[in-house]
Amino acid sequence: MALLTLPRSLPLTFPPFHFFSPRRTTRPSFVCSLSSGTGPTKSGSAILWFKHDLRLDDHPALAAAAETHRSVLPLYVFDHRILARYSDEILELVLFALDDLRNSLKEHGSNLMIRFGSAENVITELVKEVKATDVFVEEEIEYEMRQMIGVVKDTLEMSSSVDGNPDIVMWRTPFYDVKNLKDLPATYNDFKKLKLPPTSPLPPATLPAVETELNWGPLPTFSDLKEFIREKPGISNESWSLMKEMPAEAILKEKLSKPSGTSRNSLDVKRIEQRKLDKSVFVTQKGDIVGGGTSSVLNALAAYLRYLEGTARDDWQEVHERLRTAETRDGASFTSLFGSALCLGIISRRRAHFEAITYEKERNGGFLSPFGYSAATVAAAADAVCSMEWFWLLSLKSQLSNEGLYSVRIWRWRGHLIQYTVVGNEGPATLLVHGFGAFLEHYRDNINSIAESGNRVWAITMLGFGKSEKPNVMYTELLWAELLRDFIIEVVGEPVHLVGNSIGGYFVAIVSSIWPTLVKSVILINSAGNVIRGYSSQLISNERRTSGAARLGAQLLLFYLRLNIRNIVKNFYPTKTKRADDWLINEMLRASYDPGVSVVLESIFSFDLSIPLNYLLEGCEEKVLIIQGMKDPLLDSKAKLAMLKEHCAGLAIRELDAGHCPHDEQPEKVNSIICEWIVTVERKVPAKSHL
Numbered sequence: 001m002a003l004l005t006l007p008r009s010l011p012l013t014f015p016p017f018h019f020f021s022p023r024r025t026t027r028p029s030f031v032c033s034l035s036s037g038t039g040p041t042k043s044g045s046a047i048l049w050f051k052h053d054l055r056l057d058d059h060p061a062l063a064a065a066a067e068t069h070r071s072v073l074p075l076y077v078f079d080h081r082i083l084a085r086y087s088d089e090i091l092e093l094v095l096f097a098l099d100d101l102r103n104s105l106k107e108h109g110s111n112l113m114i115r116f117g118s119a120e121n122v123i124t125e126l127v128k129e130v131k132a133t134d135v136f137v138e139e140e141i142e143y144e145m146r147q148m149i150g151v152v153k154d155t156l157e158m159s160s161s162v163d164g165n166p167d168i169v170m171w172r173t174p175f176y177d178v179k180n181l182k183d184l185p186a187t188y189n190d191f192k193k194l195k196l197p198p199t200s201p202l203p204p205a206t207l208p209a210v211e212t213e214l215n216w217g218p219l220p221t222f223s224d225l226k227e228f229i230r231e232k233p234g235i236s237n238e239s240w241s242l243m244k245e246m247p248a249e250a251i252l253k254e255k256l257s258k259p260s261g262t263s264r265n266s267l268d269v270k271r272i273e274q275r276k277l278d279k280s281v282f283v284t285q286k287g288d289i290v291g292g293g294t295s296s297v298l299n300a301l302a303a304y305l306r307y308l309e310g311t312a313r314d315d316w317q318e319v320h321e322r323l324r325t326a327e328t329r330d331g332a333s334f335t336s337l338f339g340s341a342l343c344l345g346i347i348s349r350r351r352a353h354f355e356a357i358t359y360e361k362e363r364n365g366g367f368l369s370p371f372g373y374s375a376a377t378v379a380a381a382a383d384a385v386c387s388m389e390w391f392w393l394l395s396l397k398s399q400l401s402n403e404g405l406y407s408v409r410i411w412r413w414r415g416h417l418i419q420y421t422v423v424g425n426e427g428p429a430t431l432l433v434h435g436f437g438a439f440l441e442h443y444r445d446n447i448n449s450i451a452e453s454g455n456r457v458w459a460i461t462m463l464g465f466g467k468s469e470k471p472n473v474m475y476t477e478l479l480w481a482e483l484l485r486d487f488i489i490e491v492v493g494e495p496v497h498l499v500g501n502s503i504g505g506y507f508v509a510i511v512s513s514i515w516p517t518l519v520k521s522v523i524l525i526n527s528a529g530n531v532i533r534g535y536s537s538q539l540i541s542n543e544r545r546t547s548g549a550a551r552l553g554a555q556l557l558l559f560y561l562r563l564n565i566r567n568i569v570k571n572f573y574p575t576k577t578k579r580a581d582d583w584l585i586n587e588m589l590r591a592s593y594d595p596g597v598s599v600v601l602e603s604i605f606s607f608d609l610s611i612p613l614n615y616l617l618e619g620c621e622e623k624v625l626i627i628q629g630m631k632d633p634l635l636d637s638k639a640k641l642a643m644l645k646e647h648c649a650g651l652a653i654r655e656l657d658a659g660h661c662p663h664d665e666q667p668e669k670v671n672s673i674i675c676e677w678i679v680t681v682e683r684k685v686p687a688k689s690h691l
Helices: 060-068 088-107 119-130 143-158 188-193 222-231 238-243 248-257 294-305 314-326 332-343 349-363 376-400 447-452 477-492 503-514 548-571 582-592 597-605 637-647 667-684
Strands: 018-020 045-050 071-078 113-116 132-138 167-171 409-413 416-423 429-433 456-460 496-501 519-525 624-629 651-656
Touching (some): 060 071, 060 167, 071 088, 071 119, 088 222, 088 294, 119 132, 132 143, 143 167, 238 477, 248 477, 294 314, 294 349, 294 376, 314 332, 332 349, 332 376, 376 409, 376 416, 409 477, 416 447, 429 477, 429 503, 477 503, 503 519, 548 597, 624 637, 651 667
Parallel strands (some): 045 132
Antiparallel strands (some): 416 456
16 A cells, blocks of 8 residues: 655644555555565665554554665654653553553564653754654644644754755554545534544554664653653743642542631642552552553453453453443543543554454444444443544644634643634733633634733633533533643643633632632633522532433433524523624534533533632632623523622622623623733732743
8 A cells, every 4th residue: 555645734833744644445554565575665764753652553654664664763752841741640651651662662673762852852863873764753633742843843954964854754543534634524423424434453563673873771760750850940830730630629628628727739749659560451550540551451441342241350350340430421431441541542543443343243243233332331432432533633624724713722631632722922821711512712702802902812612612522521610620720730831810701700710719829810701600698618519420310411402402502592692692693603513513512411410519609719809800791691690790799809890781691792892891900900910930
């Protein structure tokens, strides 16, 4: 099979690259079969840069490089920009995966080179040392990773010590044979109508030996790796990084049970040391996600798929025990157990799908039923990876096209793809958070205007909404608050003015209460949440699980919303119904057909908004602005404002002749109010340094 050479240029900010992606074939092979001893001419050496593809199995670039080059140098770079994105648990998984990858490469007559430092410097030096003509790099979705690849390309081009001009050869593992992303249907329903069969995974490639006297480098211990990360100045503020280690629920319980005398930011986080249990695929300190090498993960997947059969094997029984614990809702255990391994590329998505379908055929005499899968675990695995692939395609399309109101960037949070945008180069940081069922573009006429007034403006599409991923997880107000916390720490990098509409306002209030050092001020636009007189510090509810009633309710609600969305949204815009235009309605309808949307809707039946706004806003005197549309059809605005005034000190309140979404119904007025507010707060609060 010949390589597919895609255009040597990427839109947006990326330098010229060479891309390839294998087309679907009946043979699990990347390069065309050889005949009569002839084949592609091998020339020069190549470097294969491993990042999120920590495997030999189903690795198109390894197969292509081995076929076309006399020498292939596998490389992993411990780069601060990559490592800073990982939690301690993911760092552990990386080390175990690299150990297995190196051993597997040695079994195939090769090795894995380990280097520390910036990827551009490491790769440039190695290109010079081994006289590489190509550097194979897996295409990335995340904005920061794409920027890093661009820097590597630029550095190679500008380096006078590099002979010639080595190509950056970008590659993908195609789950479906999508020939042109520009033709990708807008909705998942239309995409499914194409009936594209998944492509076949590839076997491990036979690699040529690497002739080099270079030191292959040692694999670090976990402690060494943490020390290396801490040595890099400016990458992260340790006290802020510690905030991510403790769940919001634990902090709230501590705060509610002990209203005073406890520092929220003094978290005692035990240093994790590398360990591995004998015959266990749960290799991390927490021990609740699958890790190790490719063979170990595939073994765990086999155990997962065969859950209904039972087993006498200790290692499979362990998987079954973890499965039951992780099954917080139907099918959620697959993402919980295998999501991290898939994110790191220890196994590919199409390998996971292939194994699930192969097992399903075994259960059904070689056939697939048109009426669904015979095992819940098969359904969970197949549905999850197909959903992941859909959102990956949506995200990739957003990076390769100039469609949409704003330039979209991708951030990966806990393995899931989150869309956001940023406008403005200087000034105070402002983060806009949408309401339930909306997305970042709901601030379509706010982002640029606020930025033009001297601010840097971020807008995010929350997990489960818009074109952000909709995984099978338990959606709670605390989960979304933790997402905002991590976005501020990892992406924005400094305290922000937090703006939230509807339920987004409640998320914003939680963030300001639990992690006040991240927030300069709070702007609530027709926020959800109650005001409770004489509120006592009651504990929040225990871990939530879904029910059959909630699932049925979500399906009925989804059906109702699709039929009535136009009228519902127009009611939210009582003074300017034309703002509920076709674009807004169509975007909401598009998202309603995404895989996983019914799971998100189930959260409506399990929300816990019992902690009132007056409690969450305590300690934020002179830092809270309420913008209230007085014609909100969802609540009595006058009564709510009266309660806020009575029970919350130091609030600033602006009343508008608008409905539930004043920022979109009366954008000019809201923009002016927000900009004036930010100027006022900035005069009172000294600027805080970046992370």
